[in-house]
Amino acid sequence: MLFRQLFDSESSTYTYLIADPKLKEAILVDPVLEQVERDCRLLKELDLTLRYCLETHIHADHITGTGKLRELTGCRGIVPDQAQASCADRQIQDLEILELGEIVIQAIATPGHTDSHMAYHLNNNAVLTGDSLFIRGCGRTDFQSGDAGILYDSVTQQLFTLPAPTLVYPAHDYRGCTVSTMGEELRWNPRFAGRDRNGFIDFMNHLDLPDPKKMMEAVPANEQCGRTSVAA
Numbered sequence: 001m002l003f004r005q006l007f008d009s010e011s012s013t014y015t016y017l018i019a020d021p022k023l024k025e026a027i028l029v030d031p032v033l034e035q036v037e038r039d040c041r042l043l044k045e046l047d048l049t050l051r052y053c054l055e056t057h058i059h060a061d062h063i064t065g066t067g068k069l070r071e072l073t074g075c076r077g078i079v080p081d082q083a084q085a086s087c088a089d090r091q092i093q094d095l096e097i098l099e100l101g102e103i104v105i106q107a108i109a110t111p112g113h114t115d116s117h118m119a120y121h122l123n124n125n126a127v128l129t130g131d132s133l134f135i136r137g138c139g140r141t142d143f144q145s146g147d148a149g150i151l152y153d154s155v156t157q158q159l160f161t162l163p164a165p166t167l168v169y170p171a172h173d174y175r176g177c178t179v180s181t182m183g184e185e186l187r188w189n190p191r192f193a194g195r196d197r198n199g200f201i202d203f204m205n206h207l208d209l210p211d212p213k214k215m216m217e218a219v220p221a222n223e224q225c226g227r228t229s230v231a232a
């Protein structure tokens, strides 16, 4: 399996390229509109056909590259079950499996950052955690129907119960980290370690973060699979 972690520095977003080199087919998880050219160049250089763009959730901090990639490559866009994106080709349900050659991805419903959010368990040894779990952090829960109690349950019951060596690949990092493990996060993630559900809710409800710069354009655009202008 080919696995690449790609970064958008403006939004600190990680996009993941996962491919079966024998089949020469690929999946992009959480592509960013401004990086579509980079992604297409890499696909071409590696001689890969893009089959799917997979979203962990409807993002508020960047516009998805899925719509553009779909136009350019004919790939299919997949969003989590219940996500407000009727333009998507397919929704993926909790525990549903997406297979592409030697790649096996199982969706794990991990709501809380947004009401509809999936982590993707990759070949039973890594998890793309989206904005549910970051390295020593987690996604915010103060907009897009976020709910701190639900995020606590998702992380502690769905993610922390995976084997400790499972690799953790988040959708963002703001401090230069790239990968962690479930065991490491269980022990050292300051948002969860030593905090019960009520303590976590209280902490999250007092973060007082500014809205993401692109929120007003990103959410409506992402509900249209990344289309930035809607015909009048």
Ligand code: FE
Pocket: 057, 058, 059, 060, 061, 113, 131, 139
């Ligand atoms: Fe997000």
